[in-house]
Amino acid sequence: MAAVAHARIAASADTFLRLSASIPQPRAAPSLGPCPSIQPPVFAPPEDLYSELSQLGCSTAAALAVRAVYEDGCRRLAVQSGALFSARLAELCGTFEAGQQGDCAVWQRTLTAAFDLQYRAAVQNMRDRLL
Numbered sequence: 001m002a003a004v005a006h007a008r009i010a011a012s013a014d015t016f017l018r019l020s021a022s023i024p025q026p027r028a029a030p031s032l033g034p035c036p037s038i039q040p041p042v043f044a045p046p047e048d049l050y051s052e053l054s055q056l057g058c059s060t061a062a063a064l065a066v067r068a069v070y071e072d073g074c075r076r077l078a079v080q081s082g083a084l085f086s087a088r089l090a091e092l093c094g095t096f097e098a099g100q101q102g103d104c105a106v107w108q109r110t111l112t113a114a115f116d117l118q119y120r121a122a123v124q125n126m127r128d129r130l131l
Contacts, residue, residue, distance in 0.1 A: 035093035035104035040085055041116040043078035045071060046123055052131060066130055073126050077119065085115045 049070055053063035092111060096104040 036101055038108045041112050043081050043119050045074035070130055081119045
């Protein structure tokens with residue numbers, strides 16, 4: 001019996017490690033050339049949906065399970081959004097030359113706003129589907 005439990009734990013750990021290895025890891029900030037350094041968007045999960053699930057009649061166990069799925073989805077989306085933002089920011093800044101810092105800053109703010117909006121829309125869509 002213990003051998004079966006150990007085998008399950010080992011299989012779960014192996015699966016977790018394979019999944020973790022496939023998630024993009026945050027990289028050091030790319031060189032922005034002549035562009036000023038900016039703060040990346042904060043991809044934070046919105047409010048908790050446990051109370052809404054409870055109001056809809058979900059059991060405590062079901063509400064906790066759905067909340068865990070939602071939070072995990074938000075975390076994964078945040079990691080992917082952050083990695084993609086960094087890559088696109090580096091590409092954008094690579095198109096500007098010395099003396100164009102003002103133009104670059106305007107485009108950086110536009111890119112940041114676009115990524116923030118896309119993240120919030122994706123999180124809201126996931127939330128709506130779960131509810």
